Amino acid sequence: MPSQSLRTALLPLSLIYASAARLRAALYRAGIFRSRKLDGIVISVGNLTVGGTGKTPMVIWLAERLAAEGHRPAILTRGYRGGAQSDANGIPMSDEVAMLRERLGASVQLGVGKNRYATGRTLEQHGASWFILDDGFQHLALRRDVDIVLLDSNNPFSSSAVLPAGRLREPRTALKRASIVVLTRTDHAPALETVVRRYTVAPIFYAQTELDAVLRAPGLTVPLPETEQKSARFFAFCGIGNPNGFFDDLRRWGFPVVGRRGFRDHHRYSPDDTSSLLQEAAASHADAFLCTEKDLFNLRDVIEQIRLPVYICRIRLALTDETGFWDAIQAEIRRHRSGQVP
Numbered sequence: 001m002p003s004q005s006l007r008t009a010l011l012p013l014s015l016i017y018a019s020a021a022r023l024r025a026a027l028y029r030a031g032i033f034r035s036r037k038l039d040g041i042v043i044s045v046g047n048l049t050v051g052g053t054g055k056t057p058m059v060i061w062l063a064e065r066l067a068a069e070g071h072r073p074a075i076l077t078r079g080y081r082g083g084a085q086s087d088a089n090g091i092p093m094s095d096e097v098a099m100l101r102e103r104l105g106a107s108v109q110l111g112v113g114k115n116r117y118a119t120g121r122t123l124e125q126h127g128a129s130w131f132i133l134d135d136g137f138q139h140l141a142l143r144r145d146v147d148i149v150l151l152d153s154n155n156p157f158s159s160s161a162v163l164p165a166g167r168l169r170e171p172r173t174a175l176k177r178a179s180i181v182v183l184t185r186t187d188h189a190p191a192l193e194t195v196v197r198r199y200t201v202a203p204i205f206y207a208q209t210e211l212d213a214v215l216r217a218p219g220l221t222v223p224l225p226e227t228e229q230k231s232a233r234f235f236a237f238c239g240i241g242n243p244n245g246f247f248d249d250l251r252r253w254g255f256p257v258v259g260r261r262g263f264r265d266h267h268r269y270s271p272d273d274t275s276s277l278l279q280e281a282a283a284s285h286a287d288a289f290l291c292t293e294k295d296l297f298n299l300r301d302v303i304e305q306i307r308l309p310v311y312i313c314r315i316r317l318a319l320t321d322e323t324g325f326w327d328a329i330q331a332e333i334r335r336h337r338s339g340q341v342p
Contacts, residue, residue, distance in 0.1 A: 007165040008165075010165035014165040014166065018170070021162070021171065021174070022173070025170070025174065035141060036141060038120045040074075040120070040128060040129040040131050041129065042142065042144040043146045044133040044136030044137060044147045045059050045133065046133075046137025047149060047150045047151065047169075048149065048168055049155075050158075050167045050241060051241015052242020054150055054152070054182075056099065058182065060104065060317070061319070063100075071129070074120070075100060076116040077100075077112055077116075078114055078139075095266055095294045096294060099297065102220075103314075109126070111123050116142050117142050138169055145337070148179065148182060149178040149180070150182045150207075151181065152184050153186035153192055155242070156183075156195075175196065179202055180204075180205065181196055181204045183205070185209065185245065206321070208317075208320075209315045210316055210318045212314045215311060216310070217299065217311065217312050218299075224311050233287045234250075235257070235259040235308075236257045236260040238291050238292045239262075244262070247260050247262075249315070258284040259283070261277065266298065269301070274306050277306070288308055288310070293315070295312065
């Protein structure tokens with residue numbers, strides 16, 4: 001976040017940005033800007049802020065649920081720095097795409113590209129009929145059956161300022177487009193519910209990030225025993241949209257963290273980064289490093305240079321009311337498919 005003085009200076013630009021976002025949404029509603037429609041069912045997962053709400057764990061949860069019900073879902077994502085490297089099938093591999101492939105394997109198809117309609121049409125030709133639109137709330141060029149919006153309960157509106165003065169991509173009023181709202185990192189937030197209700201009548205659900213495993217990098221085959229999770233001294237670092245969210249989770253999970261450092265989202269680590277991290281870890285008397293699963297991809301060029309053990313936290317999303325959440329998704333799909341929603 002910029003400093004308070006810089007935020008104040010940037011507020012006029014934020015007003016312009018917010019007006020442009022409202023106008024863009026209105027032009028799509030009026031049909032002046034065209035939204036294109038896939039034949040399959042599209043479930044969008046997105047947020048109002050720039051990163052850090054638990055979007056990727058939600059995408060994984062949906063993909064696993066659909067696969068468990070016998071579907072072979074496809075994830076449509078723009079990716080990030082996707083052209084840097086591709087897998088054996090020619091799919092551009094950003095950090096998030098690499099993590100999705102690692103976690104979901106062949107049960108889920110991945111479609112990566114800026115034009116998610118074109119990518120979806122290609123996947124439909126290969127049998128896909130269920131799509132998860134990753135980071136899709138602002139991607140109005142593709143129509144969706146369900147619009148899931150995630151809000152981090154610890155910082156839901158990021159000081160209420162729109163970019164560039166704050167981290168909001170759109171004004172709060174954009175919540176009226178949401179089909180379902182999920183408040184993350186909490187299981188009870190009545191005050192936040194009251195605020196959300198000013199903008200939408202969509203059903204509200206709660207979710208927490210839970211620790212699934214702590215695995216030694218780079219192989220991810222050796223788990224860290226639970227006793228050592230509580231006794232070792234860790235230096236935590238990450239390059240994600242909301243580093244403080246990860247550090248708060250580590251505290252909630254009971255890890256003894258003796259130092260920490262956050263990098264910008266999607267940060268690709270350099271030899272200089274590893275040197276400074278090792279220096280900071282030594283000064284903190286750390287025994288090992290802890291980072292997110294997404295960081296592993298961006299460490300691939302330098303991880304052999306890190307002399308301390310590096311462990312990644314594999315997490316999963318735990319919904320307070322899974323049945324009610326899934327029922328709400330199904331109900332919204334039925335509304336769209338019956339023609340009740342234009």
